[in-house]
Amino acid sequence: MGRYVIRRLLYMVVVILVVSIITFGLMHAIPGGPFSREKALPAETLKVLEERYHLDDPLWKQYIDYIYNVLIPHVTTTPPSTELSDDFMVNVQIGSVWIRWMNFGPSFKSRSRTVNDIFRDNLPISAQLGTMALIIAILIGMPLGILAALKQNTIWDYFGMGVAIFGVSVPVIVLGPIFVWVFGVALKWFPPTGWGGKPPWVFGFLPSNLGWDFFKYAIMPSVALGLGSSAVIARLTRATLLQTVREDYIRTARSKGLQERVIITRHALKNSMIPVITILGPLFAALVTGTFVTELMFGIPGMGKYFVTSITNRDYPVIMGTILLYAVFLVFANLLVDIMYAYLDPRIRYD
Amino acid sequence: MAQVKLESETLGSAGGIPTIHKRESLFQDAIRRLVRNRAAVVGGTLIIVLILMAVFAPLVAVKSFEIQVLVDQNKVPEWITDIFPTMKPYAQISNDYPFGADYVGRDLFSRIVYGARVSLAVAFIGPLISLLIGVIYGSISGYFGGRVDNIMMRIVDILYAFPSLLFIILLLAFFRSTISDIQPGTPAYALSKLDEAMGGMFFIFVGIGLTAWETMARLTRGQVLSVREKEFIEAAHTIGASNLRIMFRHILPNILGPLVVAETLAIPGYISTEAFLSFIGLGVNPPTPSWGAMISDGATTIRTYPNQTIFPALALAITMFAFNFLGDGLRDALDPRLRGTQ
Numbered sequence: 001m002g003r004y005v006i007r008r009l010l011y012m013v014v015v016i017l018v019v020s021i022i023t024f025g026l027m028h029a030i031p032g033g034p035f036s037r038e039k040a041l042p043a044e045t046l047k048v049l050e051e052r053y054h055l056d057d058p059l060w061k062q063y064i065d066y067i068y069n070v071l072i073p074h075v076t077t078t079p080p081s082t083e084l085s086d087d088f089m090v091n092v093q094i095g096s097v098w099i100r101w102m103n104f105g106p107s108f109k110s111r112s113r114t115v116n117d118i119f120r121d122n123l124p125i126s127a128q129l130g131t132m133a134l135i136i137a138i139l140i141g142m143p144l145g146i147l148a149a150l151k152q153n154t155i156w157d158y159f160g161m162g163v164a165i166f167g168v169s170v171p172v173i174v175l176g177p178i179f180v181w182v183f184g185v186a187l188k189w190f191p192p193t194g195w196g197g198k199p200p201w202v203f204g205f206l207p208s209n210l211g212w213d214f215f216k217y218a219i220m221p222s223v224a225l226g227l228g229s230s231a232v233i234a235r236l237t238r239a240t241l242l243q244t245v246r247e248d249y250i251r252t253a254r255s256k257g258l259q260e261r262v263i264i265t266r267h268a269l270k271n272s273m274i275p276v277i278t279i280l281g282p283l284f285a286a287l288v289t290g291t292f293v294t295e296l297m298f299g300i301p302g303m304g305k306y307f308v309t310s311i312t313n314r315d316y317p318v319i320m321g322t323i324l325l326y327a328v329f330l331v332f333a334n335l336l337v338d339i340m341y342a343y344l345d346p347r348i349r350y351d
Numbered sequence: 352m353a354q355v356k357l358e359s360e361t362l363g364s365a366g367g368i369p370t371i372h373k374r375e376s377l378f379q380d381a382i383r384r385l386v387r388n389r390a391a392v393v394g395g396t397l398i399i400v401l402i403l404m405a406v407f408a409p410l411v412a413v414k415s416f417e418i419q420v421l422v423d424q425n426k427v428p429e430w431i432t433d434i435f436p437t438m439k440p441y442a443q444i445s446n447d448y449p450f451g452a453d454y455v456g457r458d459l460f461s462r463i464v465y466g467a468r469v470s471l472a473v474a475f476i477g478p479l480i481s482l483l484i485g486v487i488y489g490s491i492s493g494y495f496g497g498r499v500d501n502i503m504m505r506i507v508d509i510l511y512a513f514p515s516l517l518f519i520i521l522l523l524a525f526f527r528s529t530i531s532d533i534q535p536g537t538p539a540y541a542l543s544k545l546d547e548a549m550g551g552m553f554f555i556f557v558g559i560g561l562t563a564w565e566t567m568a569r570l571t572r573g574q575v576l577s578v579r580e581k582e583f584i585e586a587a588h589t590i591g592a593s594n595l596r597i598m599f600r601h602i603l604p605n606i607l608g609p610l611v612v613a614e615t616l617a618i619p620g621y622i623s624t625e626a627f628l629s630f631i632g633l634g635v636n637p638p639t640p641s642w643g644a645m646i647s648d649g650a651t652t653i654r655t656y657p658n659q660t661i662f663p664a665l666a667l668a669i670t671m672f673a674f675n676f677l678g679d680g681l682r683d684a685l686d687p688r689l690r691g692t693q
Contacts, residue, residue: 015512022513023521030525165679169671171623173630177646177653177660185654186437192654289516293627297650307517308631311524319521326514 001342005335012331017067019327020320024063027319034108034314053108066320069103076100087114105317109310115321118306123325124205126291126302128197131205132222133229133287133294141230142276145237150264152242160234167231172290175224176297183220190220193299221298225290229283236279240272247271274345281337285330381608384684391680397673405467412461414448417638420456427451431658438656451658453648459659462640463666469629469641470622470670472552473559477621478614480560485567486610490598492568493575504572507565515562519624522561523633526554550639555628559621570613574606608685615678619671626667642667 184192
């Protein structure tokens with residue numbers, strides 16, 4: 001297992017590098033630069049700006065510098081400064097030596113901020129939304145699927161699967177405006193737009209005000225985002241549970257006189273969770289990128305807005321940083337799912 | 352299949368009860384099961400209605416979708432104020448517009464009807480592109496196996512790590528802003544002209560196609576692997592059939608079912624991707640109506656004129672429902688094993 005994880009981690013580095021090369025190439029292939037304006041800037045100003053952000057370097061050098069700043073830990077004796085080009089995500093002091101890691105560079109558009117600033121302020125909001133949506137997806141999806149399977153071909157089953165097909169058919173872009181109007185404008189249950197989570201972030205992403213003034217903003221967008229995934233979970237839970245209860249070991253458990261409740265919880269549910277775990281990876285991916293849509297629909301100040309505007313502004317460091325960060329999330333999520341898979345099903349061995 | 356039928360015929364006559372089984376191909380059998388599925392029939396019918404609506408849009412929607420009648424800005428018919436009573440105090444009534452007029456006085460109904468063209472085009476061409484690339488890639492990888500397979504699948508793995516929505520946004524930004532710089536006479540110029548003629552749809556197809564084929568390639572490869580070792584393939588090899596012939600005549604027809612089902616179930620995803628791209632302004636070129644762009648236009652005034660957002664959203668939802676119902680039905684009909692248990 002250990003060797004497998006190491007192999008996967010090394011492979012991940014390769015994947016991320018390739019992703020970064022493709023993104024970097026594509027991004028610079030888009031005509032126009034971060035400082036192209038409708039009314040062109042004076043040549044001297046442009047030259048100074050490009051020099052300052054090293055945009056006059058050859059592309060390969062810009063790329064190498066970027067990767068060097070992001071990926072390679074810097075060991076220096078100089079402490080962190082407030083300089084914009086000197087903003088590292090990780091700063092560890094050992095004696096008089098500083099180990100500093102992950103400098104995603106300054107943002108070209110908002111001149112006073114770095115990409116790390118954006119990550120620090122806005123990424124936690126996206127993470128809160130994504131986590132809430134995942135919790136809601138599991139809380140709705142699992143019970144619905146279990147109920148549908150245990151009461152197969154009854155009204156419960158039809159209800160559960162009806163909800164599920166509704167969930168996969170209405171994306172956030174449809175649910176968003178409907179929720180905003182019904183619950184935000186007409187019924188006035190929740191504020192129609194905005195976000196209530198306030199810094200300082202606990203554990204890096206949890207809001208410090210985890211009460212109603214957080215949830216009243218969070219509930220609507222999280223349900224809108226999570227409902228689609230809950231449908232996927234519900235359908236899969238139902239299908240696998242139906243298969244599991246027909247297995248021989250369930251019959252054995254019945255024949256030795258176990259209570260039905262114990263059979264279901266201890267034997268059937270535990271075994272039917274394995275395929276459900278495997279889709280958590282792709283599901284997580286869908287939720288993570290889904291936060292972009294949701295944030296734009298509900299006016300939430302997460303990463304979504306920054307990414308879309310960074311593309312129109314050719315804000316190279318923001319584009320690169322966001323795509324790389326999300327790619328790392330995705331590959332990590334998949335690795336985690338694979339490890340969990342092996343843990344839940346001892347028959348699976350990776351070495 | 353034929354063998355089973357024969358057995359049941361002999362058994363039937365041996366028992367003295369003459370049972371007549373009409374010979375059915377797998378395909379007819381699937382169609383019969385599909386027609387018996389009520390939800391699938393509803394979905395299929397809805398799709399046919401939508402297609403007719405899109406094709407005959409000029410007959411369904413009499414008003415123009417692009418002419419702006421500025422005096423009719425935000426006007427609504429009376430029945431809408433009954434559904435959204437909050438609009439009563441300020442809404443200007445005009446029963447000329449069945450769903451109301453938008454913020455520049457264009458007929459919402461016409462825009463929704465014409466908007467079906469974009470969503471349906473994506474629904475049919477997206478899968479075609481992803482099937483074409485995915486099936487060719489996956490079957491080469493699965494058929495030849497070994498090192499070829501290894502390299503080809505590692506490439507797919509890497510592409511899988513891309514956050515696909517972010518990648519599509521980047522791709523479309525690239526296409527959209529490169530257009531103005533292209534010299535006439537090059538292939539790229541022809542493509543950009545094609546895109547212009549299609550109201551901006553072409554690059555959406557390319558963007559979706561380029562990110563959606565990976566799943567198809569994986570699925571195809573798996574299917575090819577499971578069929579490759581069967582006896583009839585070996586038989587084809589022994590009589591000297593070429594690789595290409597075996598791939599397209601023997602393997603492909605046997606694995607097409609699951610691929611078609613997977614692709615049908617992926618259609619709602621393509622539709623919502625297009626809607627999202629149009630929502631953030633990277634989709635079709637205005638004034639071509641797209642439901643996503645309409646939702647985005649209306650979202651700013653959702654508190655005052657909810658009809659401008661809710662109706663295109665409903666149109667989108669109904670279309671996605673229809674494709675989901677049909678996809679589910681197709682899956683059950685073509686491959687009953689996938690239904691879980693029965």
